[in-house]
Amino acid sequence: MASQDHSYLHKKVMPIGTVCELTGLSERQIRYYEERKLIFPQRTDKGNRKYSFSDVESLMEIANKMEDGIQTAEIRKELLKRKEKNSEESLRNTMIKGQLNAQFHKGSIR
Structure with missing residues (x-):
């Protein structure tokens, strides 16, 4: 939400x-x-x-x-670094959620 x-x-x-x-x-x-x-x-x-x-x-x-x-070139580099960092964090969060879901489903099958 x-x-x-x-x-x-x-x-x-x-x-x-x-x-x-x-x-x-x-x-x-x-x-x-x-x-x-x-x-x-x-x-x-x-x-x-x-x-x-x-x-x-x-x-x-x-x-x-x-x-x-x-300078604008420096600002652009900083924005790109921030975007890459956010993408990496988003990917990591997605992977963690997937692992948690897998563990949850694995545990409920028993």
Whole structure:
């Protein structure tokens, strides 16, 4: 149920104008971060960008790092490392759940 509680964070529902209001960033800045492959909005059939609340959080983090003088290439490397770590953790959790289920079913057959 916890994943359902956070599913709204990842739904791409906000237009760029709303994201600008929430973050204080300009459309130009947001598009630049997209060009630098730091953010990945969804596109509608008409080509409009849609963002999620987690995208807004990422944009704020990116903007803060840029203000601190960190280059976009460094930010991208950090984001990739974080994504890899999350993937590894997710895989490990899936494997543990599988092992627990196997042990549970093995024990209930006896």
